[in-house]
Amino acid sequence: MATGHHIAAWRHPEAAADAGIRFEHYVRLARAAEQAGFDLLFLEDAAGLREANANIASQTSRSVGFEPLSLLAGLAAHTSTIGLVATASTSYNEPYALARAFASLDLLSGGRAGWNLVTSASTIEAANFGAEGLCRHGDRYGRANEFADIVKRLWDPADRARPIAHEGENFSVFQGLGLPPSPQGAPVLVQAGASDVGRDLAARTADVVFTAAQTFEVAKSFYDDVKHRVREAGRNPDHLRIMPGVSPVVAETRAAAQEKFEQLQALIPDEVALALLASYLDTDALKGLPLDGPLPELPATQGMQSRQALVIEQSRRDGLSIRDVARHFAGARGHWRVVGTASDIADQLEEWFTGEAADGFNILPAVFPGELDSFVSLVIPELQRRGLFREAYDGRTLRANLGLV
Amino acid sequence: MATGHHIAAWRHPEAAADAGIRFEHYVRLARAAEQAGFDLLFLEDAAGLREANANIASQTSRSVGFEPLSLLAGLAAHTSTIGLVATASTSYNEPYALARAFASLDLLSGGRAGWNLVTSASTIEAANFGAEGLCRHGDRYGRANEFADIVKRLWDPADRARPIAHEGENFSVFQGLGLPPSPQGAPVLVQAGASDVGRDLAARTADVVFTAAQTFEVAKSFYDDVKHRVREAGRNPDHLRIMPGVSPVVAETRAAAQEKFEQLQALIPDEVALALLASYLDTDALKGLPLDGPLPELPATQGMQSRQALVIEQSRRDGLSIRDVARHFAGARGHWRVVGTASDIADQLEEWFTGEAADGFNILPAVFPGELDSFVSLVIPELQRRGLFREAYDGRTLRANLGLV
Numbered sequence: 062m063a064t065g066h067h068i069a070a071w072r073h074p075e076a077a078a079d080a081g082i083r084f085e086h087y088v089r090l091a092r093a094a095e096q097a098g099f100d101l102l103f104l105e106d107a108a109g110l111r112e113a114n115a116n117i118a119s120q121t122s123r124s125v126g127f128e129p130l131s132l133l134a135g136l137a138a139h140t141s142t143i144g145l146v147a148t149a150s151t152s153y154n155e156p157y158a159l160a161r162a163f164a165s166l167d168l169l170s171g172g173r174a175g176w177n178l179v180t181s182a183s184t185i186e187a188a189n190f191g192a193e194g195l196c197r198h199g200d201r202y203g204r205a206n207e208f209a210d211i212v213k214r215l216w217d218p219a220d221r222a223r224p225i226a227h228e229g230e231n232f233s234v235f236q237g238l239g240l241p242p243s244p245q246g247a248p249v250l251v252q253a254g255a256s257d258v259g260r261d262l263a264a265r266t267a268d269v270v271f272t273a274a275q276t277f278e279v280a281k282s283f284y285d286d287v288k289h290r291v292r293e294a295g296r297n298p299d300h301l302r303i304m305p306g307v308s309p310v311v312a313e314t315r316a317a318a319q320e321k322f323e324q325l326q327a328l329i330p331d332e333v334a335l336a337l338l339a340s341y342l343d344t345d346a347l348k349g350l351p352l353d354g355p356l357p358e359l360p361a362t363q364g365m366q367s368r369q370a371l372v373i374e375q376s377r378r379d380g381l382s383i384r385d386v387a388r389h390f391a392g393a394r395g396h397w398r399v400v401g402t403a404s405d406i407a408d409q410l411e412e413w414f415t416g417e418a419a420d421g422f423n424i425l426p427a428v429f430p431g432e433l434d435s436f437v438s439l440v441i442p443e444l445q446r447r448g449l450f451r452e453a454y455d456g457r458t459l460r461a462n463l464g465l466v
Numbered sequence: 467m468a469t470g471h472h473i474a475a476w477r478h479p480e481a482a483a484d485a486g487i488r489f490e491h492y493v494r495l496a497r498a499a500e501q502a503g504f505d506l507l508f509l510e511d512a513a514g515l516r517e518a519n520a521n522i523a524s525q526t527s528r529s530v531g532f533e534p535l536s537l538l539a540g541l542a543a544h545t546s547t548i549g550l551v552a553t554a555s556t557s558y559n560e561p562y563a564l565a566r567a568f569a570s571l572d573l574l575s576g577g578r579a580g581w582n583l584v585t586s587a588s589t590i591e592a593a594n595f596g597a598e599g600l601c602r603h604g605d606r607y608g609r610a611n612e613f614a615d616i617v618k619r620l621w622d623p624a625d626r627a628r629p630i631a632h633e634g635e636n637f638s639v640f641q642g643l644g645l646p647p648s649p650q651g652a653p654v655l656v657q658a659g660a661s662d663v664g665r666d667l668a669a670r671t672a673d674v675v676f677t678a679a680q681t682f683e684v685a686k687s688f689y690d691d692v693k694h695r696v697r698e699a700g701r702n703p704d705h706l707r708i709m710p711g712v713s714p715v716v717a718e719t720r721a722a723a724q725e726k727f728e729q730l731q732a733l734i735p736d737e738v739a740l741a742l743l744a745s746y747l748d749t750d751a752l753k754g755l756p757l758d759g760p761l762p763e764l765p766a767t768q769g770m771q772s773r774q775a776l777v778i779e780q781s782r783r784d785g786l787s788i789r790d791v792a793r794h795f796a797g798a799r800g801h802w803r804v805v806g807t808a809s810d811i812a813d814q815l816e817e818w819f820t821g822e823a824a825d826g827f828n829i830l831p832a833v834f835p836g837e838l839d840s841f842v843s844l845v846i847p848e849l850q851r852r853g854l855f856r857e858a859y860d861g862r863t864l865r866a867n868l869g870l871v
Contacts, residue, residue: 108566190562
């Protein structure tokens with residue numbers, strides 16, 4: 062989402078349509094983020110489109126871009142301190158090759174690499190890795206657990222120079238990596254699994270967890286649950302950092318922020334908003350209905366969770382049209398959205414942080430570079446005044462700056 | 467072989483033992499090569515050690531280093547024109563992911579990427595990709611042929627934006643890459659297979675072929691054979707560039723060059739030389755024999771080819787000891803070696819080039835950075851005087867500089 066996290070960011074007057082394939086665009090963002098003192102730069106990824114309908118896919122600013130590891134290796138050369146985290150799948154990679162590639166990035170960058178482990182549930186992506194290329198035995202998470210264990214052993218500074226001789230259900234790996242450890246020892250392991258098995262895997266192996274929560278209560282419940290699991294796994298809960306995603310739209314006044322936000326919301330193409338709403342509600346019942354009319358009565362389905370039902374009810378109470386409800390869902394992409402002044406936004410981040418619903422945040426600027434720059438110039442100084450954001454980097458490695466050493 | 471192509475380069479007084487894991491070392495070499503006008507920088511690779519005996523492996527300066535794609539992405543940021551070619555295996559990768567990674571490097575670098583396709587015959591490397599991780603059906607080259615075809619389709623500028631819907635024996639790949647073509651259209655495809663099936667694959671698909679030949683006759687025979695196969699495959703033989711490897715040791719005088727060379731040869735550890743000689747001759751008969759004594763009578767084995775037999779005979783005629791013969795084999799690594807003045811070396815390169823045994827050369831400096839710098843300062847000006855080396859780059863892409871557009 063090189064044009065920004067908002068689903069219609071690519072239509073914003075400020076957006077460059079080719080941002081996702083311009084290296085200079087990423088250099089600009091990485092330098093701005095480093096200058097501001099962010100812990101890390103995170104690249105989400107999938108090896109292929111994630112939306113089967115090409116018409117919808119082409120309008121979600123989520124098209125295929127650079128392969129993230131090589132992009133980060135390029136960015137490492139243009140930055141000095143910020144962490145560099147790339148997504149890679151346990152379903153479509155081999156643990157020895159993946160461990161080696163991230164250990165290389167870690168060395169290249171002087172100890173700033175991180176791996177965001179995903180297990181790739183998308184059947185659309187799977188179609189690019191079919192036939193006999195990869196035979197997956199056991200379930201996706203069985204493979205992911207073994208994969209993570211192998212990678213962590215290969216990264217372990219004590220195991221770098223000797224054979225690990227792993228023989229498991231999904232993999233066998235004989236040699237050690239041969240590569241020496243970077244200044245941070247091993248790359249940081251990031252995860253975002255929300256399911257039961259995903260939380261267990263994270264509790265057992267991850268350094269950082271990304272999550273999506275739209276309310277304090279949901280975030281707090283997730284936080285407490287995962288920290289509990291970390292303790293159960295015999296680890297210190299401080300050794301896993303939980304970072305909910307948040308998409309801020311900030312301006313000098315509330316009215317200006319709201320106007321920026323509404324301008325973005327108005328850019329969401331109707332068909333994209335409707336397709337995502339239908340997918341979110343797991344229903345075909347919206348087809349052919351007038352967009353300016355109300356939501357119809359919908360049968361409860363497996364896909365409709367209580368939280369979504371609540372939002373739908375509220376939309377009805379507020380008399381929102383189908384278009385408005387659809388835009389509400391589409392713009393947010395499931396993440397927390399904060400719109401207001403620097404002080405409004407700092408208040409909300411502070412509440413989650415001091416209430417132990419978050420150890421930090423995955424900031425998802427709605428539009429690049431505008432909303433990143435606004436966050437940096439308006440919100441960060443406010444957070445610094447409150448003692449909630451660093452004045453300078455603590456160290457030169459990602460682990461040092463996450464306080465994980 | 468970050469310390470140099472000579473097997474004992476890591477023991478040279480000028481070598482830095484940690485060269486292979488210092489990014490700055492590669493930046494220095496890449497910039498020197500670009501300044502000099504080389505077509506490309508090539509990284510050989512294997513995902514793991516290639517020598518089962520760890521003691522020998524640790525003394526061959528061929529230890530594991532950076533994963534080459536991320537290393538080249540880093541180097542792309544520090545260079546502007548030189549081509550960047552990385553080795554990757556068709557046995558341990560998936561075509562969609564590999565095509566995407568190289569297409570990304572190609573975009574990142576402004577059209578300078580190349581993929582050196584290898585099929586990975588080593589059983590030692592295979593032990594890192596065992597169990598159910600990759601199921602290989604059919605033979606290695608069956609997989610490689612299908613792999614190369616898929617990658618070339620994914621790279622084809624005409625196929626970038628649409629599904630390729632490939633269903634084959636080894637792979638199925640549905641989507642197109644989504645990434646736009648770089649200024650050179652598609653990455654350059656390099657191969658080095660010497661076998662019959664390897665030559666056919668190259669003739670059908672490659673842009674550049676690397677080869678090892680120690681004499682003009684061997685190089686010429688390979689050149690003619692491969693160009694014949696290119697014609698048979700319906701391609702223009704000028705669209706495939708054949709580049710034998712050559713390891714030059716150059717100095718102002720022949721005596722000084724010879725002295726540099728002998729200094730390097732003397733650094734080869736006896737056990738390394740002996741292990742490689744035993745492997746080359748496919749024999750255990752050298753064990754326990756005095757190193758200063760002559761080679762024993764050896765039964766002809768499958769591993770002993772006529773050319774090797776010839777060298778052995780000659781060694782006997784010259785009264786060489788086992789140590790001397792072993793060092794001769796070990797130092798060269800099977801590649802052509804030229805030792806002498808700039809004029810001597812230019813004469814030999816010119817003979818191969820004008821005799822149509824080579825379209826260019828893969829220069830393998832014996833020691834980094836010394837022998838690269840010597841080649842650049844002594845041999846290249848001599849080649850330029852003869853009109854055999856460019857004065858300035860022809861274009862900004864690798865294809866342009868290889869004359870392949």
